[in-house]
Amino acid sequence: MLEMINIAIKTIFIENMVFAFFLGMCSYLAISKNFNAAFGLGLAVIVVELVTIPLNWFLKTYFLEPGALAWLHPSFSAVDLSFLTFLVFIATIASSVQLVEMVVERFFPALYTALGIFLPLITVNCAILGGSLFMDERDYSFGESVFFALGAGIGWFLAIVLFAAVRQKVRYSNVVKPLRGLGLAFIITALLGIAFMGFAGIKL
Amino acid sequence: MSKTTVKQKKEGLFSRKYLRYLLDPINDINPITVQVLGICSALAVTVKLEPAVVMAIAVTAVTAFSNLTISLLRNTIPHRIRMIVQLVVISSLVILVDQILKAFAYDVSKQLSVFVGLIITNCIIMGRLEAFAMGNKPWPSLLDGIGNGLGYGAVLIIVAFLRELFGSGTVFDIPVIPQALYELGYVNNGLMLLPPAALITVGVIIWIHRWLNPKLIDVS
């Protein structure tokens, strides 16, 4: 159990999706101009990570891995469908994002008004596909992949919320013209990343 | 009757108009520094030049061929499953790239690891399909794809060159900083190898790019 919590902590602070792997940078830069929008998108990412990574774990373990189809019939144990991994993962993500959107709209209308517009954006957020690919590459067990999903989501949420807050302050500063906007956004992210590197010393 | 119709002027394959599709994305509408697309995979592979070059080629191939395919299919795609069709085309191309790299460039494919797969969610590709290929003929779409791939690749290679030069003192793994300099006390800048350095480098490149090309300056 402790080991699983460690995975979550590690993914939030040390191997943060944004600061260590630059995943989900597109929406990270585009949505962070407004603090409330950033907060909403961050929450949506947590939800979608938590849905897609365990789901993809099932698909990987019972359909895609070499020999994964053995549960259907022993003669299928030589089948290796791992070349379909990318396709299956992205299809799962696209469809579960739609599903999450419908469920949220039906049962949590208040949440939907807050998150609704961000959900479609999430399909092409690399942090989501990246989460599933890391889960595959690092060979996590089911429990580990759930905690990894939690960590990946919270880490991304933390990154965008921190960044949006800084960006709101920067709006009132006098920055050299060519550096305004995008250029400075990159440098702020870099500084936040350097601050997060301090967490690498945590002994887990 | 046919004699009176004005013969429609056929445009050459590389007329000025077509060339613009190819060249604009490299400077004025560069996908990374202006359109802010496709940054995810751009930064993680720029520690060394070799993976950056391979990544640039892979992304160019995928944008070019996905643009071409979608443009050919554009009138047949059912509207409701448009996004899924696009995603399927992109991911199939990425799977092909991945399989080819694993077979013929194994070392590089190991270095790129999950970032090959992440080409799928590279927003440049989806963005170009929606904005261009869905509404244009195959040939301009192909050029637009190549142009955007190259514009992305150019930034990638500049960043990788700087990071490798200052971080490891090499270019394509060949040492270029003379030994004498090290003896005088020069050391490689370890920070250049860490993730934040990629962000700083891109930030500075954007700064210089906008300083040279003031029409790009953010008004906000």
Place this chain on the structure above:
Amino acid sequence: MPNTNSTTYTILYSLGMAFIVGSTLAIVSMALKPYQEKNIKFEKISYIFRTVGFTDFNKQNAEQVFQEKVREFVGKHDGTIVEEGPWSAFKIDVGQERKKRPEDRLLPVFVYENSKYIVPCYGVGLWGPIWGYVAFEDDLTTIAGVVFDHKSETPGLGAKIAEPEFQAKFVGRKAFDESGRYVLRVVKAGRAKSDNEIDGISGATLTTNGVDEMLREWLPLYRPLLEKIKEEKIKKVQA
């Protein structure tokens, strides 16, 4: 032009697409599989040969040369040999074995030219898995050479474990003392005092610790098995 918005069309379109995409990818993947497997095999053979400094092979003849020069054994930590012969040890993935309890693990051993004993090991660095191969001289104590590699250690810092400069420090060191106790230590850079302590990489203490822990976990496990193999299989050949 059929109505592209009708449900029938949409369903037929998706089925057609799934069929075309699925079959194309399956064909390509099958056609490229032999090349991919050959790459993976070649990499592993290169690791093993590099520990003993043997370089006279290439991608074409690697598998053949490997079979000529190397004998393989698979055993347990108590010294029992469970399997031997071509590709027996080669197919064992120590990364998978590491998930089992030490006493259940299958231990692969490669014997180069009946004189050097090469054992694989697997552990974790700062960012991800690290692995390596250690070659022992005929006395089963002195290290003849090592090779380490890693998935994602920091380039320029932890990634240096994969460079010859670091690996050369291990050559000629004794991993065990007279009584067979494991004594090798990889310590923080600049702290090595005695002959069995090896300087780590400066700025990469966590990766260095990873290497130390990996060797400490695996090398003592192999010791009884190596003695047994030497006693029963190798001495007979030499005699």
